[in-house]
Every structure is written in C-alpha cells, then in structure tokens.
Amino acid sequence: MLALPLIGNNLSVIGMQFADTVMAGQLGPRDLAALAVGVGFYHLFLLIGLGMLMAVSPSVAHAYGANDTRDVTRYCRQAWWVALALAVVLVIGLLQVGRVLPALGISPEILPTAVGYVHAMTWGMPALMAFFALRFTSEGLGRTRPIMYFGFLGLTANVIGNWIFMYGKFGMPQLGAVGCGVATSISEWLMFFAMFAYMRRQRGYREFDFFARIDRPDPRVLRELVRIGGPIAGSVLAEGGLFVCAALMIGGMGATLTAGHQIALNYASFMFMVPLAISSATTIHVGHTLGRGDQERGRFAGLLGIVMCATVMALSAIGIVVFNDGIASLYTRDPAVREIAAGLLLMAAIFQLSDGVQVGASGALRGFKDTAVPMTMCIFSYWVVGFPLAYIFGVRQGGGPLYVWIGFIAGLTVSAVLLVSRYLYVSRRSLPASAVGLGVS
DSSP states (O other), X not given: OOHHHHHHHHHHHHHHHHHHHHHXXXXXXXXXXXXXXXXXXXXXXXXXXXXXXXXXXXXXHHHHHTTOHHHXXXXXXHHHXXXXXXXXXXXXXXXXXXXXXXXXXXXXXXHHHHHHHHHHHHTTXXXXXXXXXXXXXXXXXXXXXXXXXXXXXXXXXXXXXXXXXXXXXXXXXXXXXXXXXXXHHHHHHHHHHHHHHHHHHOGGGXXXXXXXXXXXXXXXXXHHHHHHHHHHHHHHHHHHHHHHHHHXXXXXXXXXXXXXXXXXXXXXXXXXXXXXXXXXXXXXXXXXXXXXXXXXXXXXXXXXXXXXXXXXXXXXXXXXXXXXXXXXXXXXXXXXXXXXXXXXXXXXXXXXXXXXXXXXXXHHHHHTTOOHHHHHHHHIIIIIIIHHHIIIIIIISOOOHHHHHHHHHHHHHHHHHHHHHHHHHHHHHTSOHHXXXXXXX
C-alpha cells in the first residue's frame, strides 16, 4: 500500500515531462531537441537537490519506527535548512546555462530555446526543494497518499500551463518550448503551497507539531542528513549524470537525432517511475522495521522490493519490444525522428531489467542507511564503465546514439550486480548471530 500512491506521484512527475515532450514534439524537431538539451542540463542540478533531501525519508522512518516523535519533528525542521541552502546554490548554478551550453558545442539552432527553457525552470527550484523536504518527511511516516494527490495537481496545472504559454492562449505570448519551463515552475510552487497547507491542517500530522516554530540549525542533525544524503546525491547524480551527458553528447549531432533520443529516454523514464516508487516504499518499510529492531524482517523487506522492481521492469521491456513503433508514433509525426526513437526504444528494453534491479537495491540499502559504499559503486559503474563506452564508440568512433545507449546498458548492468551484492552483505551482517547460524539468507 505504501508504493501505490508513490507510483501515482512518480507517474504524475514524469507525466509533466511526457506532456512537455509530446506538446513540444508538435512544434517540430528543433523545439523538441532544445527541450532535450534543456532538460538534461536542468536535471544535473535537480538530482543534487533530490538526492540530498532523500536522506530525510530513511531518517524519519527509523525515528517513526522507534516511536521517537521528537526526532521525527527535528528531522523535518532541519530539512528546511538543507532545502534553503540547496535552493540558493542550485539557482546560482542554473543561471550559468548561457555560458555552459555554448562551451559544450550545442547546436546553435537549438541553443537559444534550450537556454530560455532552463531560465524559466530555474524559478521553480526553491519551491521544489521545499516540497521535497515536506514530501520526504511524509514519506518517512508512511503517509504517501497526499504525495500522490499533489503530484496529480502539479500534472494538471502543468498541462494547462503548457497549453497557455506554449501556444499563446488568453493573450499570453507564444513561447514554444520555453513555455514548458514557465508552466512547470508555476506547477512546482502550487504543489509546495498545497502540501504545506495540507500538512499544517491535517490531524494526522498534529502530534509532530512541524510548523509550531522554526528551529535554529542543529549541527548534529544537519551532519547526519548530509552524511546520508550526500552519498545518495552522488549516486543519483552518477546515474542521472550519465543520461544527461548522453543528451548533451547527442545534442551536438543535430536536431533529428536529439529529438529521437529524447523520445526514447522520456518513455523509458516514464516506465522507470513504477520501480522507483517501489524502491522508495522499500526504503520506508525497511526503515520502519529496523527502527523496531527487527533485522530479519528488514532484510526480507529489502529482498522483496528488489524482486518486485525487477519484475515490473521485465514486463516493461516486453511491452517496449512489442509496441516500440507505436510508442514512438505517440510523440511525433516526423518519420525520421520516429524511426530513430523506435530503434532506441529497443535498446531501452535491454537495460530495463538491470535498471529495475539496481533501483530496488538502492532503495533497500537506503533503508539500512548504507549510502557511502553504494555511491562509489555507482560512480564506478556509470563513469568508469558506462561513460567511456558511450563516448568512445558513440562520439569518437561516430557510432551515434545507438552506441551511446550501449554505454547505458553496460553501466546499469554493472551497477545492478554490485548493488545487489552490497545489499546481501550489509543485510546479512546486520542479522543476529543466531539467525546467521540458522542459514538465513
């Protein structure tokens, strides 16, 4: 039951990107390619903030499992300070897009629109960081349904905003792909205010008194959140950064190839939202169980989460193989773009299983608050294995997007193997000697 609302929320979040991609695709390959590059640059910064604040969920879950109300409140209030610091740093970084993208050799035909999109998205970043602080607090408590409600609210607002700002409705200027960024930023502020009002008024949160006052920064709690969240940010940035760099590499290959890549990646990301939600639910369940001191059940919960993630992605891969051309047709009418997207979707089907296993193992490890070693494993998998293969064969050897995606497959597969091995070791080590002696595995 924990996972179902999170699946709804994640599908709403990726639904915003799906709507952006489909609606930009109707404007032509240039706008779609500019969106792909802009999204890629923006996500580098988003992943840092997301990863840092994901530390709130397992921390709150452990405290809640141990019936420690005071610590639950403390983690939420200190998360506000983390969110504020992140917002300042990330906004400053995003505003450098006009200097960075030209230096990366992005095609001049898509550069102005990509920069404008990132500038529009930047102003929603503070709201998104504040929303994450509240979201992961509620998630750690196992109260995931409101997260789904406000995800749907954001999706609805985003689609309406796209229609208004992209196409110039109700007297607004016709902004094209830049309008996607404007609509998304407005949606993020709406989601934050709605979540804030809900948690402030709902009876289920009153025992924690989250908003009675603003606490001063607590170095001990902040250090703990950074100790857990820093490696999580490193892990998600290592994986997400590989995909972002791929978008930037392909961005120099022309609008048609970039547009096809964006379609395939957007659909793969859409399907990834289901195991990602299961992974988050696994973190919560493992954290609650370990907070109660039940190590054996905690280990089983993690293993079950990994199996569920792998199963979902295996089914997704089958669907892509069967319907890849139809999926590409949903996004664009351009035959050249559609052909490229359909070919890359077949590559996405190959890495789906590895992607499901690695995200399930990551969630299970976060439940054990084990994040530092997994980060090094992710960095190795994606940047020592995946990125060199993508760059050498896709760019230097001229293989194009197909060979860039082979780098994805290699990195995700190595990551899956390493993270599952790490989980088996960490969870077994936490068992009492009697359980190990009985052959619990």
